[in-house]
Amino acid sequence: xxxxxxxxxxxxxxxxxxxxxxxxxxxxxxxxxxxxxxxxxxxxxxxxxxxxxxxxxxxxxxxxxxxxxxxxxxxxxxxxxxxxxxxxxxxxxxxxxxxxxxxxxxxxxxxxxxxxxxxxxxxxxxxxxxxxxx
Amino acid sequence: xxxxxxxxxxxxxxxxxxxxxxxxxxxxxxxxxxxxxxxxxxxxxxxxxxxxxxxxxxxxxxxxxxxxxxxxxxxxxxxxxxxxxxxxxxxxxxxxxxxxxxxxxxxxxxxxxxxxxxxxxxxxxxxxxxxxxxxxxxxxxxxxxxxxxxxxxxxxxxxxxxxxxxxxxxxxxxxxxxxxxxxxxxxxxxxxxxxxxxxxxxxxxxxxxxxxxxxxxxxxxxxxxxxxxxxxxxxxxxxxxxxxxxxxxxxxxxxxxxxxxxxxxxxxxxxxxxxxxxxxxxxxxxxxxxxxxxxxxxxxxxxxxxxxxxxxxxxxxxxxxxxxxxxxxxxxxxxxxxxxxxxxxxxxxxxxxxxxxxxxxxxxxxxxxxxxxxxxxxxxxxxxxxxxxxxxxxxxxxxxxxxxxxxxxxxxxxxxxxxxxxxxxxxxxxxxxxxxxxxxxxxxxxxxxxxxxxxxxxxxxxxxxxxxxxxxxxxxxxxxxxxxxxxxxxxxxxxxxxxxxxxxxxxxxxxxxxxxxxxxxxxxxxxxxxxxxxxxxxxxxxxxxxxxxxxxxxxxxxxxxxxxxxx
Numbered sequence: 001x002x003x004x005x006x007x008x009x010x011x012x013x014x015x016x017x018x019x020x021x022x023x024x025x026x027x028x029x030x031x032x033x034x035x036x037x038x039x040x041x042x043x044x045x046x047x048x049x050x051x052x053x054x055x056x057x058x059x060x061x062x063x064x065x066x067x068x069x070x071x072x073x074x075x076x077x078x079x080x081x082x083x084x085x086x087x088x089x090x091x092x093x094x095x096x097x098x099x100x101x102x103x104x105x106x107x108x109x110x111x112x113x114x115x116x117x118x119x120x121x122x123x124x125x126x127x128x129x130x131x132x133x134x
Numbered sequence: 135x136x137x138x139x140x141x142x143x144x145x146x147x148x149x150x151x152x153x154x155x156x157x158x159x160x161x162x163x164x165x166x167x168x169x170x171x172x173x174x175x176x177x178x179x180x181x182x183x184x185x186x187x188x189x190x191x192x193x194x195x196x197x198x199x200x201x202x203x204x205x206x207x208x209x210x211x212x213x214x215x216x217x218x219x220x221x222x223x224x225x226x227x228x229x230x231x232x233x234x235x236x237x238x239x240x241x242x243x244x245x246x247x248x249x250x251x252x253x254x255x256x257x258x259x260x261x262x263x264x265x266x267x268x269x270x271x272x273x274x275x276x277x278x279x280x281x282x283x284x285x286x287x288x289x290x291x292x293x294x295x296x297x298x299x300x301x302x303x304x305x306x307x308x309x310x311x312x313x314x315x316x317x318x319x320x321x322x323x324x325x326x327x328x329x330x331x332x333x334x335x336x337x338x339x340x341x342x343x344x345x346x347x348x349x350x351x352x353x354x355x356x357x358x359x360x361x362x363x364x365x366x367x368x369x370x371x372x373x374x375x376x377x378x379x380x381x382x383x384x385x386x387x388x389x390x391x392x393x394x395x396x397x398x399x400x401x402x403x404x405x406x407x408x409x410x411x412x413x414x415x416x417x418x419x420x421x422x423x424x425x426x427x428x429x430x431x432x433x434x435x436x437x438x439x440x441x442x443x444x445x446x447x448x449x450x451x452x453x454x455x456x457x458x459x460x461x462x463x464x465x466x467x468x469x470x471x472x473x474x475x476x477x478x479x480x481x482x483x484x485x486x487x488x489x490x491x492x493x494x495x496x497x498x499x500x501x502x503x504x505x506x507x508x509x510x511x512x513x514x515x516x517x518x519x520x521x522x523x524x525x526x527x528x529x530x531x532x533x534x535x536x537x538x539x540x541x542x543x544x545x546x547x548x549x550x551x552x553x554x555x556x557x558x559x560x561x562x563x564x565x566x567x568x569x570x571x572x573x574x575x576x577x578x579x580x581x582x583x584x585x586x587x588x589x590x591x592x593x594x595x596x597x598x599x600x601x602x603x604x605x606x607x608x609x610x611x612x613x614x615x616x617x618x619x620x621x622x623x624x625x626x627x628x629x630x631x632x633x634x635x636x637x638x639x640x641x642x643x644x645x646x647x648x649x650x651x652x653x654x655x656x657x658x659x660x661x662x663x664x665x666x667x668x669x670x671x672x673x674x675x676x677x678x679x680x681x682x683x684x685x686x687x688x689x690x691x692x693x694x695x696x697x698x699x700x701x
Contacts, residue, residue: 051377052168052169052172053172053255053295054295054377055255055292055293055294055295055296055297055372056372056373056377058291058292058293058294058295058372059292059369059372059373060373062292067407081165081169083156083169083173086291087289087291087292087294087295088291090291090292091291091292101164113148113151113152114145114148114149114152114289115144115145115148116141116144116145117289117291118285118286118288118289118290119286119290119291119292119413120411120412120413121291121292125412126412127286127361127412127413128141128285129285129415129416129419129422130412130416130419132419132422
């Protein structure tokens with residue numbers, strides 16, 4: 001049973017509910033540009049991380065949020081552990097389906113693995129140096 | 135020395151905590167071997183042939199004496215009392231225990247050090263000129279730019295799981311002492327006609343099993359755009375770099391498969407979205423970072439005539455190991471870690487402490503690690519050179535062989551490394567013993583000899599004027615010899631180049647004699663002493679060297695027949 005975290009809380013999703021809109025699932029090889037005009041109509045976007053070290057989804061997350069203006073639920077699914085959470089959240093993800101066996105409550109602490117980022121990201125649109133110099 | 139501010143320090147402390155948790159979870163069986171491998175590697179921890187190996191970051195090779203003393207202490211307490219300086223200007227400990235690593239990291243954090251991203255599929259230590267800030271041919275102080283790149287590349291949320299490792303080098307001087315062309319991204323500081331600073335951007339260079347010289351994708355990138363442009367390159371690489379085959383996952387393969395022009399177009403298209411965005415650099419940030427570097431408080435001195443110093447042995451050291459400094463009355467001293475019989479780049483804890491004392495006394499408490507695996511005292515008063523030489527000699531660090539054949543770059547090789555096909559250190563030592571006559575060495579002149587124990591090329595053999603590669607033939611160690619490689623344009627006109635293999639490989643015992651044959655051939659054919667070994671190879675090609683090493687007719691009959699038939 002995979003661990004689901006939404007809005008920084010561990011949740012249990014009873015069953016794949018017949019939600020109002022469709023779920024758009026993107027593989028790492030998919031180009032978000034191809035789906036840009038559908039983003040306003042989907043219930044959520046899932047980005048698949050097929051392997052532990054496959055980082056393509058981070059770029060996809062940023063593109064969806066920053067370039068294509070997607071504002072709905074952005075869920076990371078796949079071979080993910082708490083070790084990815086800080087980066088995923090920075091890149092715009094707000095829901096996380098971690099691999100089976102991850103303790104969701106312990107995993108929540110990982111959002112605060114780091115208290116700052118040097119870089120601009122979805123979560124921190126200005127890089128640290130722009131915030132430092134006020 | 136860059137001094138951390140509160141946030142820099144906090145991030146390093148947080149990493150220690152994070153890594154401690156990851157190690158505990160692994161030991162408790164909550165992380166698989168594969169998962170922990172990916173996590174520990176991006177923290178510099180390999181599981182090696184005999185024990186874990188921990189690679190500690192020395193950003194752009196700059197290290198303060200209190201940090202060096204801490205490294206000495208750690209090596210003594212957690213290891214076997216010595217460390218190894220690598221070609222990426224870092225330090226490697228070969229014998230730490232896995233469960234001690236979080237404590238080692240905590241110790242490092244107390245002196246603003248860490249092991250962040252020193253391995254794994256992540257941004258590696260950005261490297262630069264070991265003469266940065268003091269070289270007479272300086273265009274910009276590369277340290278400031280390196281630190282800006284260090285921050286941008288540290289825990290970059292989008293680019294923390296790249297297809298493969300990623301190495302950036304930045305050169306701020308006219309001569310290229312950085313090997314810019316053999317990096318994933320190479321940056322050359324340049325000034326345009328109006329005196330504005332920018333960067334020439336090379337991409338797709340690298341060594342390893344597919345050695346390639348990087349291609350220029352931008353002749354002049356104005357400095358404010360440095361990070362957004364890097365981001366564009368990295369986004370293209372992160373999305374489209376191959377992940378199906380570890381041997382094809384470096385950016386050089388993407389550039390090669392797409393072609394430089396198409397790759398450039400993709401980067402430019404991505405950059406069009408990012409340009410002038412929030413990551414555009416501002417002058418205040420450059421000044422802020424520059425102000426966090428401590429600077430030597432130079433005295434007002436004048437140059438002195440060092441040629442008049444008549445102390446036996448000093449002149450040879452002065453000629454090879456002392457370099458000019460941009461401030462009058464000062465000089466730059468290289469402490470050689472290439473004494474015969476000592477693995478290249480190795481130092482003991484006692485030596486580290488003595489070197490720290492030396493740097494405190496004579497060079498403002500700072501040192502640089504060179505990618506040639508030596509240590510540099512960057513700011514020595516010329517009047518102190520004799521004293522420094524005497525002290526260095528006492529420590530076994532005054533071998534006057536900088537730039538010469540015995541200043542061998544070598545990876546740790548099969549004595550330590552699990553990846554190696556063959557040993558490198560004994561080969562280096564055998565060559566150093568064969569060429570122990572200093573007068574002969576000086577007569578041979580500048581020559582880079584690099585050794586790698588396998589095709590991963592940590593010893594940079596492709597860019598040695600002579601490169602030696604350990605290969606495995608049916609379980610035996612053999613050595614392939616290349617000539618004509620060149621790490622970069624250290625001299626005007628001598629471009630970066632990859633070596634070419636001269637022929638079938640040799641048994642270990644043969645290697646010194648092969649080098650000797652190559653040198654004989656060079657000495658017999660050079661047009662003057664100014665023509666270096668590598669210059670001659672580039673002028674006449676590898677054939678004459680081949681002939682001289684392998685002999686002729688009896689060993690290569692078919693070729694001889696063909697030649698005769700053509701004639």
